[in-house]
Amino acid sequence: MKRWADHALARQWQQVPAGRKALLKAALWxxxxxxxxxxxxxxxxxxxxxxxxxxxxxxxxxxxxxxxxRAPVRVGGVARRTTPASLSESARLVGISVTGLQTRAGQVDISLQGPPAAVLSWLHSLEQEVEQLSNIQLQREGEALQARFVMELPD
Structure with a gap:
């Protein structure tokens, strides 16, 4: 095997002027x-x-x-009676608009919409208070969250 110094490319590199070598080295770097x-x-x-x-x-x-x-704060540990009017009022207080409220045979069909955090928090507190929610449907509508559910009314 030939030594590097004897190789044709090495001889050609040695013949290149120093200024051009510096320029080529700078370009390669x-x-x-x-x-x-x-x-x-x-x-x-x-x-x-x-x-x-x-x-x-x-x-x-x-x-x-x-x-x-976050768990809802109960006043004095006393559960209040849940009615369609109280549901509507509590939803309004947290910035949720009730779009539909129908009562039939001891049940309330509720449709509402509002900011996602408010709707989910309100549903969570309602579920802890009532414990009789069913058919919960959530749907995102732009920046709002729509919820539909059925709640059993207490006797």
């Missing part, structure tokens, strides 16, 4: 830096930004879950 940038730095930055977006979304979901899972 620049090309190497661009390759390192494209292959290592940019994909890492993209992964970092994606991880930040996911973390922000998970944080938002965590805040929403904390709001929803």
């Amino acid at each position: 620049g090309l190497a830096l661009v390759l390192v940038w494209q292959l290592a730095w940019l994909p890492a930055q993209a992964r970092l930004q994606e991880a930040e977006r996911k973390l922000t979304r998970e944080h938002e979901i965590g805040v929403l879950l904390q709001r929803v899972t």
Whole structure:
């Protein structure tokens, strides 16, 4: 095997003037830096930004879950009587609009809509108070959450 110094390319490189050698070396170093940038730095930055977006979304979901899972405060431990009028009033107080309220045979069909956190929190507190909710249907409508459910009225 030939030694590097005896190789034709090595002889041609030695014949290149010093100024041009410096220019070629600078161009090769620049090309190497661009390759390192494209292959290592940019994909890492993209992964970092994606991880930040996911973390922000998970944080938002965590805040929403904390709001929803807070237990309702009962005044003096006394449960109040649940009527269609009291349901409508309690929903209005937390910023939920009742869009439908029908009573039939000891049941109330309720349709309402409002901000997701308010609707879920209100449903959670109602379920703890009444414990007789059925056929709960949730549907997202833009920024609002619509809920429909059936509740058994106490005797």
